[in-house]
Amino acid sequence: MHIKFCSSCGARVALKAPDGDTRERSVCIECGVVHYQNPKIVVGCVPERDGKILLCKRAIEPRYGFWTAPAGFMELGEDIAEGAARETLEEACAEVRIGRLFASVDVIYAGQLHLFFTARLLGDYAPGDESLEVRLFDVPEIPWDEMAFSSNSFALKKFIEDAGRDNGVHRRVISDKRSTRAAGSGLPGK
């Protein structure tokens, strides 16, 4: 969101590089507070039971009516695994035992980092407020053409390829809505 006013004192902000900084930030013209904007963390999981995978059909925008793994913005006061479990409880009314972090997707154009865990579905499930439908899919039935987000599709494919093996964290970078690339070497100045 574009910052126009200082959230600390209510005065106008101006774009400028603070002392010792190379980037322009929103700086308050009255009290001088610097308002940093940083990427946000989305945490989710792939709940699995007997080889089937739990997905949710979205009841909210963006991507109303499309399918997604349970995932959402991480909250203050929780760790990433707790966040993934909480989102699953909210969206699918399902308790899960979170496993290991297996996928990390930078969604640059959205300013988001998506982190996905493996998970065991423990009990029942039902649509939460943000879901139209929640369903266990056999792998060949997964609706790839009706998936809400490419970060989700990437994680789901890697989860299936791993087939229970620990192959570390699969990384992906989605630069804009149309392009995706393998996570690079992270050399500076690229």
Added chain:
Amino acid sequence: MHIKFCSSCGARVALKAPDGDTRERSVCIECGVVHYQNPKIVVGCVPERDGKILLCKRAIEPRYGFWTAPAGFMELGEDIAEGAARETLEEACAEVRIGRLFASVDVIYAGQLHLFFTARLLGDYAPGDESLEVRLFDVPEIPWDEMAFSSNSFALKKFIEDAGRDNGVHRRVISDKRSTRAAGSGLPGK
């Protein structure tokens, strides 16, 4: 930082749970915009060459004069590996080839997620603006009692234990400044 004014229209905000939300947020009393606050991402790496590890002595608060792996807040427009490489260039004037994500530390009390990569130190190094000194340490020389942050110490210990092997991502949760715990199962309702 405590939000008092709406960054969109400059009016006062009030704490209340938006419709369909279970948590109190800062909501503008005039335009209704909800100002979410979420954890921030810190990205860093452990630059290694010939079995030696590059650390920086901090020239800024917090923890002025203590040692740290190169790390800092992720910026919009970069992926997590690029962020770790950029921080290393800024703090240690060093180019690195980023390897794999090997440690994830939730620092709950600070509202931060710290992510650490392995890295190869490629060339020279020197103190950046935020460092008093940059030095390559043999493992037995690492100044454990003078490390700036426990997330760093955790990552460094796991890096040394791994000894080049890929053991996936080591996770840790630091709840407050005095307590640390192994990353749990992420069961909801804990």
